[in-house]
Amino acid sequence: MRGRRARILVEVVDRYIRTRKPVSSQEIVQVYQHRLSSATIRNELHALEEEGYLYKPHVSAGRVPTVKGFRFFAQWLLAMAENEPREATLPVEPQPMPGLPPLPELLRRTALLLAGMTGGLGFVVAPGKEAESVGVVLREVRPGLLLAATISELGVLETRLLSAPPDLDAEELEEAERWLSQRLRNPREMWDQPPAPWEGKAVHLAHRLLQEMRETPPVSCVFVEGWPHLLAELSAHSPEWALDKMQSLLQLFADEAAFLALLEELRAGEPGLAAHVGIEEIPELRDLSLVTASYLPGRGVLGVAGPLWMDYARAFSAVRYLASRLASLLRQGGAG
16 A cells, blocks of 8 residues: 555554554644645545554544554554664664673663663573584682583573582693583583593583583573563553453463464564564464564574554664664674
8 A cells, every 4th residue: 555545544553652542534634734634534544444454443433553554554664664774773883891791691681671662572582502602611719619601602601600629720620611512512412421430520520510501491592571561551451451461471482482483483584673563373462563683693583572552663773773782792792
């Protein structure tokens, strides 16, 4: 759809997002300073209603966008955002600050920023470990206590404290590091192979750490923040409806494997910004929208979940900027 009717639909959706109230023809004329008469606008609104983009909650009320209307608006705005020069929308990025947190904490903070900038539910999917070269660094905190850090080319993935013999020397620590790193870079079947008795206390210590890592539940790969923000937004519809939607979303994010598969299917390998509005095939997302972008090739995706009436312009800007910023930090080895 193009031309006058498309413009009027965009204006109705924009106005509804700003006010959360049904939009009248007279309001469109006044707010957007149309040269068209209120009667002409009314005719176009009636046509848009028949085409399924708008509906009337009451006979005498103005129009409210349908899922189809919100979807048209999001795609129109997305096309506008993709055509803008990047320099016009992204601030100049500062150099990474020293002492950034480990990778999981960096991703969690990014999700928190997304939530704060958009008023929705921010989420960040960790990069796939299959693309990382994983190793271990061991450092003595004090005699008998080691700090073990699991690292990748993207930074620190995990840290833990481990009791150790108090008389370990530097060479033995290096030997333990090499032994651990070799097994982490190989299939998990190697993790079952115990060291030989003659291999020494450092390697036996490393094997004990490896077994602890195996028994520890895997670190979450989906970081989600902003549930209070989303609850407040959805409650504009009704508290009962909002709680029902929140419960469904909690279940969706709880099954990380299913959520990752869903994202992969929705994005279909597209590297850029994407908007998914009112996904009919997914009951949990039928009345919600997702705005996503990749920040690294593979599984590295971040985004925002929000109501159909989310501020798409703000969401597009925040998601695109933070995807760019996070990619810059990780590629420069800033995490951890």
